Amino acid sequence: xxxxxxxxxxxxxxxxxxxxxxxxxxxxxxxxxxxxxxxxxxxxxxxxxxxxxxxxxxxxxxxxxxxxxxxxxxxxxxxxxxxxxxxxxxxxxxxxxxxxxxxxxxxxxxxxxxxxxxxxxxxxxxxxxxxxxxxxxxxxxxxxxxxxxxxxxxxxxxxxxxxxxxxxxxxxxxxxxxxxxxxxxxxxxxxxxxxxxxxxxxxxxxxxxxxxxxxxxxxxxxxxxxxxxxxxxxxxxxxxxxxxxxxxxxxxxxxxxxxxxxxxxx
Numbered sequence: 001x002x003x004x005x006x007x008x009x010x011x012x013x014x015x016x017x018x019x020x021x022x023x024x025x026x027x028x029x030x031x032x033x034x035x036x037x038x039x040x041x042x043x044x045x046x047x048x049x050x051x052x053x054x055x056x057x058x059x060x061x062x063x064x065x066x067x068x069x070x071x072x073x074x075x076x077x078x079x080x081x082x083x084x085x086x087x088x089x090x091x092x093x094x095x096x097x098x099x100x101x102x103x104x105x106x107x108x109x110x111x112x113x114x115x116x117x118x119x120x121x122x123x124x125x126x127x128x129x130x131x132x133x134x135x136x137x138x139x140x141x142x143x144x145x146x147x148x149x150x151x152x153x154x155x156x157x158x159x160x161x162x163x164x165x166x167x168x169x170x171x172x173x174x175x176x177x178x179x180x181x182x183x184x185x186x187x188x189x190x191x192x193x194x195x196x197x198x199x200x201x202x203x204x205x206x207x208x209x210x211x212x213x214x215x216x217x218x219x220x221x222x223x224x225x226x227x228x229x230x231x232x233x234x235x236x237x238x239x240x241x242x243x244x245x246x247x248x249x250x251x252x253x254x255x256x257x258x259x260x261x262x263x264x265x266x
Contacts, residue, residue: 002027002259005063005087007055007078008070009039011240012092015248016067016255017043025252026259033058034070059085065118065258067251072096072185076106079117083109088258090118092251095181095189097196120254123244124190124217126230128265130197136225138200143191144218146207151215151241155184156208166208173206180204186242190217215244 004020004027006013013032020029032040033052040051052058059066059081066082066089068075075096082089083106097103097119110117121127146169149156153163156172166172173183177191184206195202198221219230234244257263 002065002255003030003063004028004065004067004255005031005033005052005058005061006043006067006069007033007058008068008074008092009034009036009043010069011237011243012069012248012251013043013067014239015237016069016251017046019252021046025256027255030063031058031061055081059087063087065090065255067255068092069251072181076102079106080109083113083115083117086113086115088116088118090120090251090254092120092122092247093189094119094122094196095185095192098178098181098192103196118254118258119193119196120247120250122190122193122250123215123232123234123247124193124219124230125232126219126221126228127193127197129228130194130221133221133223133225133228134197134199136223138198138221138223140220140222141194141198141200141202142205142218142220143188143194143202144205144207144220145188145190146209146212146216146218147187148212148215148236148241149208149210151236152184152187152206152208154242155187159183163208166210169207169209169211171205172208173204175204177202177204180206189247194219194221 029047029049031050034040068078072093072095214233217232221228234246237243
């Protein structure tokens with residue numbers, strides 16, 4: 001049975017915890033850590049896992065996999081401590097890897113320690129095909145994301161945009177993956193995942209639409225091998241509208257793959 005420690009006790013951690021309790025995956029949650037200890041204590045009541053006083057305390061436990069579900073800013077600390085303590089790590093805040101130096105730093109540390117860094121597909125589809133297309137020459141990667149205004153509210157307010165004044169579909173961002181993750185750190189992790197999988201910087205368009213209820217991602221990848229077009233419509237996570245439910249299920253899927261003898265897909 002896979003033993004898990006989770007850092008960051010928000011919507012993703014809550015979802016994983018409930019799925020473990022329902023025995024949807026062959027895993028046991030051993031420990032939680034969150035800066036807000038009350039969040040960790042709330043989840044510990046569900047799984048009977050230990051509440052840790054720090055990340056250091058958590059990575060010293062007898063666990064196989066650390067799940068980072070905290071934030072883009074917390075990825076470096078959590079990943080370094082997990083890998084240095086010979087733990088594999090599943091990173092949900094993939095947007096952190098828009099920083100190439102951090103990506104290489106963690107890649108080299110994982111290689112040195114003989115550990116794995118897992119990046120779930122998240123809220124998009126076609127990652128397996130994109131990885132294959134990247135074996136040829138990638139010419140273009142475009143992500144067009146349309147979300148309900150509520151799901152973009154925090155990022156819009158940080159940009160000085162009043163979400164209440166958006167009455168029709170409105171382009172709120174157009175640019176490259178690097179600027180996208182800086183301005184929408186909790187909304188557009190998918191753009192970084194696409195860029196990593198394709199090994200090519202994605203062009204990103206973000207649209208706020210007050211009339212829709214799903215998070216929609218249109219993906220276009222052009223390679224010398226072929227062209228991929230994908231449209232994904234995701235229901236927002238009940239506990240956090242900034243996150244697609246598919247992102248949470250993607251975490252469950254990769255945990256299942258780690259714990260099962262047969263792995264499907266590339």
